[in-house]
Amino acid sequence: MAYLDHAASTPVLPETVAAMAAAMAQPGNASSLHAAGRRARRTVEESREAVAAALGARPSEVLFTGGGTESDNLAVKGIYWARRTADPRRTRVLASSVEHHAVLDAVEWLVAHEGAQVTWLEVDTVGRVHPDVLEAAMDDDVALATVMWANNEVGTVQPVVALAEVARRYGVPFHTDAVQAVGQLPVDFAASGVDAMTVTGHKFGGPLGAGALLLGRDVACTPLLHGGGQERDVRSGTFDTPALAGLATAATLATVRQPETAARLARLRDDLVRRVLAAVPDAVYNGDPVDRLPGNAHFSFPGCEGDSLLLLLDARGVEVSTGSACSSGVARPSHVLVAMGQDEERARSSLRFSLGHSSTPEDVDALLDALPGVVERARRVPVR
Template sequence: MLPEAIEAMTEQLRRVGNPSSLHAAGRRTRRVVEESRESIAGALGARPSEVVFTSGGTEADNLAIKGLYWARRPRRRVLLSAIEHHAALDPAHWLAESQGAEVELLEVDEHGMVHPDTLRAAVERDPDDVAVISVMWANNEVGTVQPLHVLAAVAHDHGIPFHTDAVQAVGQLPVSFATSGADALTLTGHKVGGPMGAGALLLARGLTPVPVQHGGGQERDVRSGTLDAPAIAGLAAAVHTAVARQEEQSRRLTALRDELIERVRRAVPGVVLNGHPTERLPGNAHFSFPGCEGDALLMLLDAKGVECSTGSACSAGVAQPSHVLLAMGAEAAAARGSLRFSLGHTSTREDIDRLIEVLPAAVERARRAGLS
């Protein structure tokens, strides 16, 4: 967490008050919540009334996809990119299994990019039956950044709500809700140096998804539940700080990332860089290591103090190839032998030095284990 987020959250943890209560403690807490809402809106080019607090990205994705689908019935079609996070894919598939939706996954190219013509062709097969479109701003595994403004314009040409999971984008890329073209946008705290368990769904005015959970009617009556004021304060501080430093951090992380990529390629001949060569997140480097099992290589690196990922943490430990890499055309073996290296505000050149120091031996050992 960013120091600013820790400070803001800790200050509120010392206080008592339900922001829905009318007594003085409740009013003080409500002020914290509303000032946090205004701060997030200002940082992300939204109106305060468009910020709906959630418990994180998964809840926000569920609210957007399920809620907009239900709100626009009897339309049945739900269009998503084939490389969405499971927080978006699984709600859509649940709608297909339980609610009669027709889910269509949009193809991506070998870099993981959705082409506007692909979306346009899918929509125009029956535009009047499309309930919602969801395409993530930037992919969590390979880091590819989508041509979001153009994709959103395709949706708007046909009057279809467009949702984007911007969990990876906020703080790493310039994000303005007002100019993005998105009607709904997901963000979460722990990706911007804020607390886990706090996030938001930005919802354009006039867009009212059917609630996923019902209760006290908080958050525009679309997301009931007592608001976690300390976490919200930490979220707002993190978003404000990350966005204010985004340009500077992007330059620093891009330089570190490019150095990491170059040095990994020199250290491990034959390694394959995944994702778009230029349109990618500043802090993302994703590789396939031929002849290796990703989980084995991850654990070997972890034992040497290098923490990385085989993809989405939500699927860690599951021995199956990444759906993202498969959608990009990778073979199953290559998809299983891949790792993501992420860089953030605490990352340094010394971290890269350590990776390069231990990587070749770890790859060699992983390859031997795969042959035995």
């Protein structure tokens, strides 16, 4: 089995499992006042400190959540509501047109239900938002701007520091979805200048269902979840102590190992790209060839449907992604590729190969063993 879908979820590190197992063996609610509660609370707060240290934030800036989707929703809706409450004219959201659905759909929900306007920030042919595009969209009515750190489909890395600098000049809070970046790129919350940042554990060897929103201490954010007042009153809910212990362990290891991981993955990825282009000469390498996630390779295979390629590779033990799927499993042409100016047919012909900490040269070999025959076979399938 060759697993080339780390961007969907990367295997949990053994150290994460050990940390979670140890925490699960301890009873207690971290909000309780007795000894068991204090013990749990210590685990939670040490986890918070570890995540903060790994990501260049202060502990008070780390709000634990249930994962990337929740963090994105909390940032987009929460900051929108808080900014609009402070000044009712602020109803505009600036968002890149290549965001993950967790941002995209949250913005569209604000438009449909909360009187928001949206300016979708255009991208160039590799999927990058230029800072002057953000600057041109700035106005008095802007509630927040949100641009992802690195794209989950084509891997393009955004100029986050320059974008955040534009937002700062206009006094507009800037959120970035850094779900794909942690563990693959150096990520430093304070140095980046962003006001809010989404991260999630299962993309860097942590558990599923545990993530964080890093939120600057002066950034107002209206809660989605009301209750016990945990997490600066912004995100109530009993602490998932074992998951947070796992999240912290993985964050620490992933960021310590990041330079070495990135270098190794980039070499593997470059080898994969070279060999794919040699085997399928008309394949198109999508995204920024240089400023991209080291583990990401994304191609269009003209004359093929991504769906067919995926099925045929799956049957040969090679696990990849078409890059976008809705909850019912129906593949739609990727909004990312469409935003990058590709037509629907080419968008449907694409496939994402993503590498992570457990990837080996054998995984790449397995892909290249299968790919030429698979592409040839997929070309016979009538294109819809």
